[in-house]
């Protein structure tokens with residue numbers, strides 16, 4: 273299973289988290305986020321990482337130009353679209369960045385919204401389901417309604433996100449079977465400052481899955 277740790281801000285934590293078992297690291301390119309990182313910070317965090325680690329830039333309602341410039345200058349391998357990007361936008365981005373993984377994040381609060389994820393299937397590589405929050409786009413620590421996701425089987429790989437922690441991860445995975453999981457605030461001391469003990473505990477617990 274893929275495990276993405278999101279909201280990395282400190283270059284020295286990036287390799288440490290990869291060495292603990294993360295398969296993907298996420299860098300927040302949303303200026304309003306407390307986890308926002310500049311292109312220079314992403315470059316420093318990405319530089320020591322081995323090739324097999326996915327390096328994902330997280331954007332929300334950015335322009336195609338902004339995204340493609342950041343991807344190219346930061347050596348990212350994927351983008352996560354965490355705003356209100358349409359399927360058409362994902363399609364256009366695919367034309368510009370054909371070899372980059374496109375992950376569409378959807379903030380889901382009910383079954384009707386869950387069904388709209390089908391609109392993206394033809395235009396993205398991966399889906400990511402996050403919790404809805406009225407003021408914040410991501411990193412909220414809020415969990416989704418896991419019961420609603422028990423029968424969710426899209427024809428694209430998908431990540432479960434939203435309020436996952438070392439303490440609730442096994443409960444979540446006993447109920448639902450995503451292709452990957454994404455954690456941010458559940459393995460932090462404060463926004464952007466990852467707690468390596470919590471990350472280690474997470475991977476120790478995942479060994480039993």
Ligand SMILES: O=C(O)c1ccccc1NCC(=O)[C@H](O)[C@H](O)COP(=O)(O)O
Nearest residue numbers: 278305409410411412413434435456457
């Ligand atoms: O983390 C942020 O601050 C953020 C801000 C704006 C858009 C997206 C953001 N994070 C996206 C992520 O991938 C988080 O990992 C995801 O929302 C889960 O967060 P958490 O509930 O804290 O595990």
